[in-house]
Amino acid sequence: MDLLSSADALWRAATYLSVAQLHLRANPLSTRPFRLCEVKQRPSGHWGTVPGIAWALAHVGLAAGRCPDEEIIPVIGAGHAGIVQRALAWMTGDLGKADSRFGRDIAGLTALVASFPDGYGLGSEVHPALPAGAYMGGWLGGALAFAQGMALDEPSRVVIPIVGDGECETPTTAASWLAQRAIPAARVLPVVHLNGHRMGGPSLLGAMNDGQLVAYACGLGWEPAIAHVGTGSLAEHAAFHEALVDGIDAARRGERRLVFLRCVKGWSGPIGAHKTPLTDLATNPHQRLQLREWMSSYQPHELFGDDAQPAGVLASALNEIRLCRPQPAEPPVIPAAAPTGRGFSTEVAAVLGAHAASGDFKIFSPDELRSNRLGDLAGEPWVHEVLAEEVLLGWLAGWIASGRRGVLISYEAFAPLLLTGLVGHLKQRRLVNVRLPSINLLLTSYGWHNVYTHGDPSLVTALLGTGDPAVHVFTPADADRAALALDDALRSTGQVNVIIAGKHSTPSHPSETMDCERRHGLAIWNHLSDPGEPDLTLVCAGDLAAAIVSEAVEPIRERHRCRLRVVNVHDLASLAGPAIGRCIREQTPVLVVTLGHPAAIRGLLAGRVRDLDVVGWREPPHPMSQDGVAAYAGLDLAGITRAAAALLANRGR
Structure with a gap:
């Protein structure tokens, strides 16, 4: 099958199904004029990024399918492109494998469009369990850096991050272009989806002409190709695919190439909108007619049979594409660490x-x-x-x-x-x-x-x-x-x-409880504790906290003639778990000494300790000496003994 025809069929099908998900509840193949009950009264989702993302993924998938011995992995930066990902996953059958309600038939297609944007728990954003969902980041601007990390030390892998021109304005993406110099062995081919807009207005890159784009990319050490797309012609498919394949070959050689996919936001739709372009389908018959004409422009009768099965060129194209993700390797066997007390x-x-x-x-x-x-x-x-x-x-x-x-x-x-x-x-x-x-x-x-x-x-x-x-x-x-x-x-x-873990020298503590601390996240330090139930429990979390609590135990015990229990917290998360009951009693006053914010500890222990005080980080009002910061926060001997005295004074009240 001709590659360009395959790319065109994939693009039209993915874009068509994205429009259907945005606007329809039923009649997904548009076999008759839309009735009121078949359209969504309040369409929700993002249209603007769909045509360009569908275009890029169609070509990346076909390029990967023609390189079976190599991993060519797409990484989608725009979470809003999840609608395209769902469309492709339905066509490949992967969505039906994840949830049988999305089978590759008319019932499954109807479920696909009716369930958007909630999708029976799949949501509307890019999903990591579906094809082209390799980006295990999920934050705006991180896709290029993620792709660079995924490509590190993998000579048979080329990662293709598809990032928007709005993303290019984020600090992470902006820094990632330059940072590639520090990891030249990472084989990455970025595709910048340059549709001229971020969410609410024109993008900075979109305002550049082609010459300025080339100068910008070259100044950062990247050799760009610019592919203009807007009519959906086979010539446009040919130009983009040539730029993509040339870029993949260059990435294999360790060269820094990128492809600008230049288009109008939401092209092929009625207007270039960021979100759904037709928002009044329930009360406006003209918009329903407009929607049908729009969807018909993708010629779905050439793509799907009456039962919604992919047909003709689309069926062949789906056998050619590969939208893979890396397969985790088995972890190596490494000898366990053995503490030596050497700092x-x-x-x-x-x-x-x-x-x-x-x-x-x-x-x-x-x-x-x-x-x-x-x-x-x-x-x-x-x-x-x-x-x-x-x-x-x-x-x-x-x-x-x-x-x-x-x-x-x-x-x-x-x-x-x-x-x-x-x-x-x-x-x-x-x-x-x-x-x-x-x-x-x-x-x-x-x-x-x-x-x-x-x-x-x-x-x-x-x-x-x-x-x-x-x-x-x-x-x-x-x-x-x-x-x-x-x-x-x-x-x-x-x-x-x-x-x-502080880099400065602090006292070492007995090792008898290390296994317990690692297993449960905390342990009683018997060498500092009195037998039986305590009058006060001192909890330390961190090296400085452990040092100051160890120093304060004897002065508190002597001054107040009380029984103390000292608990060391190795993992703060354990304070929210059941293991805390082994060490801390609800009816016993508790003083926690921590390196971080007291509010974090109070949140973990809320309702679990009746009488609680926490000594931790307190934002200093101005520059202070190290001892001054500790004294201001109460993380010194005087502060700890003072806090302990206040808790012990409440005994019996």
Whole structure:
């Protein structure tokens, strides 16, 4: 079958079915004039991106189908393109495999159009379990960085991110063009869907003429091709496919190519709208006639039989396309970490080196490894540094999407930049059954030891606030525990792990409870606790917290003649789980000492402790010394003993 005819049939079918999903409840093949009950009274969804995305996916799928020995993987940046993805997934039969209600017949097609935008739980956005849904990120602007991470160290893989001109205005995408220089072996061919608009107005790229576009791309180190599309002619199909295939060949050679797909937003429709162009179908018969004429322009009678089965050229084209995603590899066997008591730098570097020896491991860091006391790793081939947190998260997410493991190492103060991406990743992970390696963050420099501008534990507070059981926040009490937490995180699957481990020297603590802490997330430290039920429970979460609580135990015990229990929290998420009942009693006053926001702890313990106080990060009003910050927040000996005295004074009331 002629490739251009196949591409045209795929484009027309995907676009037609997208229009049907937006506007129809029934009569999906438009076999008769639309009755009132067959149209949606309040159409909801996004039309503007549909024609261009359908065009790009049709050609990428055909190019991939002609390269069976190589992975050519599309990555869709625009979540609104989910409507096109659903249309293609219905045609290929993948949607019916996911949900039998969407079988490839007239009943399944009717269910497809009637269920949009809810889709029986599939939703309206790009879905990670469907073809072309490889982007396990879900945040606007991250698709190019994700594609770069997925393409790393895979010589038989070319990843094709389809990004919009609006996305190109986001910081992540803007930084990703330049960041490609740091990972030249990543075979990526971006397709920029240049339809002239972001959501509400003209895009900045769309205002450039072709010469300016070429200069812009070349200035960033990319060689562009520009394909103009707008009539749907076979000549336009030929020009775009030639640019795409040439770009794939260039990417295989390690060259930085990109393709601008230049079109009008919503072309082939009645108006170039961002959302649904026909919004008054219920009361306007003229719009219903307009809709039928619009849908007829795609000639559905050539594409589908009476039973809605793909027919003719479309049926042949569906046998040719391949919209694949990477298949996760089996994790390697790595010897377990063995703490040696040699301090943070040595312990953590040893764990990272052991995992790197397996060959499927990467470190991503914003040019801070030396500052984070891990400078000896900076020159390793499995370490990538670039000063853009969001790009690094995209690289990490793309890297692990094919079953490989990694960690992002940064400062606590900069980590809130990652929040949108991490929450988007969590949302996507809930929708797939494959347990991929975890997203891991090692935050080695927190506000207590930093300057005024470098104190912000907001990321942990927000992640814990999601209540997602995949979130784990490790607060190791010393370097040995930090190494074990990192090793456990790197071996885990399906989680988002944040490890808060200071790079500065802190006291070591007895190892007897380490296994319990790792298994349950917390444990009673018997060496600091009195036998029997306590008058006060002291809970520490983090190395500084463990050090100050250890120092405060004896003064509190002597002054108040009380029984104390000390509990070390290794994973803050355990405070929301059943394991807490082993250590903390509802009727016993509890003082929690934490590195982060007290509000995060109060949220985890709400309703589970009757008399609670939390000492943690308190935003200083102006620059202070390290000791001054601790005193201001109450995270010093005087502050802890004062808070304990207040709780103990309430006994018996």
